[in-house]
Amino acid sequence: AQSVTQPDIHITVSEGASLELRCNYSYGATPYLFWYVQSPGQGLQLLLKYFSGDTLVQGIKGFEAEFKRSQSSFNLRKPSVHWSDAAEYFCAVGAGGTSYGKLTFGQGTILTVHP
Amino acid sequence: DAGVIQSPRHEVTEMGQEVTLRCKPISGHDYLFWYRQTMMRGLELLIYFNNNVPIDDSGMPEDRFSAKMPNASFSTLKIQPSEPRDSAVYFCASTNSLASANEQFFGPGTRLTVL
Numbered sequence: 001a002q003s004v005t006q007p008d009i010h011i012t013v014s015e016g017a018s019l020e021l022r023c024n025y026s027y028g029a030t031p032y033l034f035w036y037v038q039s040p041g042q043g044l045q046l047l048l049k050y051f052s053g054d055t056l057v058q059g060i061k062g063f064e065a066e067f068k069r070s071q072s073s074f075n076l077r078k079p080s081v082h083w084s085d086a087a088e089y090f091c092a093v094g095a096g097g098t099s100y101g102k103l104t105f106g107q108g109t110i111l112t113v114h115p
Numbered sequence: 116d117a118g119v120i121q122s123p124r125h126e127v128t129e130m131g132q133e134v135t136l137r138c139k140p141i142s143g144h145d146y147l148f149w150y151r152q153t154m155m156r157g158l159e160l161l162i163y164f165n166n167n168v169p170i171d172d173s174g175m176p177e178d179r180f181s182a183k184m185p186n187a188s189f190s191t192l193k194i195q196p197s198e199p200r201d202s203a204v205y206f207c208a209s210t211n212s213l214a215s216a217n218e219q220f221f222g223p224g225t226r227l228t229v230l
Contacts, residue, residue, distance in 0.1 A: 032217055034218065036221075042223065042224075043119075043206060043221040043223045043224050044206070044221040045221070046219075046220075049218055090158065094217045101146040101148075101163065101170075101210055101212065101217045102148075102160065102163060102171065103148075103160075103217070105157070105158045107157045108157060
């Protein structure tokens with residue numbers, strides 16, 4: 001069965017600083033990988049996804065993530081954080097085969113942005 | 116497209132009452148998921164459907180919970196009788212098996228409070 005670990009429960013950065021949120025996954029085959037963002041009181045919005053091809057993927061709001069198979073990681077990055085990026089971020093892994101469609105989510109990382 | 120629609124957005128009820136949460140997936144999507152989100156347990160998958168048929172209900176906490184999908188455009192999650200520990204935000208999500216990756220689209224959620 002697949003699993004996702006987000007080691008950082010809470011991260012605080014200053015506005016304008018760079019950001020990296022960590023995600024490690026466990027899955028036997030090539031996974032589908034996702035990052036979602038959740039603002040307070042809102043549903044989850046997809047930031048970006050990886051399923052094949054270029055291991056560096058670009059998403060919305062200036063985010064990018066890099067798939068590293070050797071490290072089983074899919075870390076999310078942004079070069080310069082804006083105050084509006086304060087939210088909770090979820091990494092997720094999807095499976096194929098009989099479990100197609102099912103996503104397993106990490107516990108989330110809460111991002112606080114200081115002015 | 117209107118996105119995934121959930122109703123009600125907020126529900127306050129008393130212990131022992133029946134609660135019904137509703138979801139309308141994105142038109143053309145053939146997978147539908149119900150999640151529960153709490154501070155303690157994070158985002159949990161309760162059940163999911165493919166072509167209106169329940170595929171995996173292993174996340175349903177107990178017999179008080181039931182879910183149905185009578186047609187491709189409507190699903191319900193019912194709790195009977197409700198208990199205070201059921202207080203959470205319940206999300207519905209949908210996806211399309213013809214998409215390049217099983218990206219899920221989330222509704223805004225229903226915040227349930229059981230007194």
